[in-house]
Amino acid sequence: MNKTIGFIGCGKMAQAIIGGILKAEKVSAEMIIASAKSKATRAYVNETIGIKTTSSNIQVAEAADILFLAVKPNIHQAVISEIKDSLKQEVIVVTIAAGISISDLTDAFLRPIKAVRSMPNTPSLVGEGMSALCINELVTNEDLNEVKAIFSSFGKVEVVNEHLMDSIPAISGSSPAYVYMFIEALADGGVKDGVPREQAYKMAAQAVLGAAKMVLETGKHPGELKDEVCTPGGATIEAVGELEKQGFRSAVISAMEQCTAKIKNL
Ligand SMILES: NC(=O)C1=CN([C@@H]2O[C@H](COP(=O)(O)OP(=O)(O)OC[C@H]3O[C@@H](n4cnc5c(N)ncnc54)[C@H](OP(=O)(O)O)[C@@H]3O)[C@@H](O)[C@H]2O)C=CC1
Numbered sequence: 001m002n003k004t005i006g007f008i009g010c011g012k013m014a015q016a017i018i019g020g021i022l023k024a025e026k027v028s029a030e031m032i033i034a035s036a037k038s039k040a041t042r043a044y045v046n047e048t049i050g051i052k053t054t055s056s057n058i059q060v061a062e063a064a065d066i067l068f069l070a071v072k073p074n075i076h077q078a079v080i081s082e083i084k085d086s087l088k089q090e091v092i093v094v095t096i097a098a099g100i101s102i103s104d105l106t107d108a109f110l111r112p113i114k115a116v117r118s119m120p121n122t123p124s125l126v127g128e129g130m131s132a133l134c135i136n137e138l139v140t141n142e143d144l145n146e147v148k149a150i151f152s153s154f155g156k157v158e159v160v161n162e163h164l165m166d167s168i169p170a171i172s173g174s175s176p177a178y179v180y181m182f183i184e185a186l187a188d189g190g191v192k193d194g195v196p197r198e199q200a201y202k203m204a205a206q207a208v209l210g211a212a213k214m215v216l217e218t219g220k221h222p223g224e225l226k227d228e229v230c231t232p233g234g235a236t237i238e239a240v241g242e243l244e245k246q247g248f249r250s251a252v253i254s255a256m257e258q259c260t261a262k263i264k265n266l
């Protein structure tokens, strides 16, 4: 792709996206430019990821054909005020910020812009991201295909109606955090029984990866796949019974409700 991709903000999520794009060889490092607040982040990104970095958000805005806003939601508005007069005419602006709506974006620019609201996740770094997108009416089919090509270079992408966007972080944007907690807990349980910690992490992570692939590749209902593991009268159903007793599923659903409530208030 022969487009300059700009990132304003280059923290954990932007680094995962840039790493994913570069690994997929979709865009070369010279075509990506990012700004960050601290010298430490700029030096780290420049040295470890190999892209150009700058302290000037305006420099990024002036260069970008596709401009990612990858700062926290609470400074989104200030960053847009700073760059709004420096954009290329046909730029596509992509926010990754949780809770920032298309109308928040377009209102802040004070002129019609091509706007994409997205919710990616950090597994983008290893090419296994899950991103949801929605667009405004100025984004053409060609623009959308270009944006989808970028997101699909580092994982899967779904276009959704904007009214669902506040619910996506709980499912796929934030959920890697809970999955890591689950992997840690599985490993701790193994360590408790004497399994060496490194082996326990590998076994737990591979079991999660394999189970996820089974859902995606067999097309079977997760409940059916669970039933296939539960040998009648065996050990797994004992674990399943205990998880139900401890409120495993309702804990996950309540956690997601908290996550979505926070997104709506960011
Ligand atoms: N982390 C995740 O898993 C996900 C995050 N998001 C969204 O991504 C966005 C960033 O989150 P995350 O990467 O976790 O946060 P980070 O704190 O890691 O990154 C924020 C970045 O913004 C930079 N920054 C701060 N102020 C400015 C400024 N005035 N101008 C330019 N850059 C600035 C920071 O610079 P410095 O490093 O120097 O402080 C940092 O690089 C958020 O809106 C979040 O909702 C979306 C999906 C998943």
Ligand SMILES: O=C(O)[C@@H]1CCC=N1
Binding pocket: 098, 169, 173, 174
């Ligand atoms: O914690 C957050 O607010 C962001 C949104 C999704 C993941 N991280």
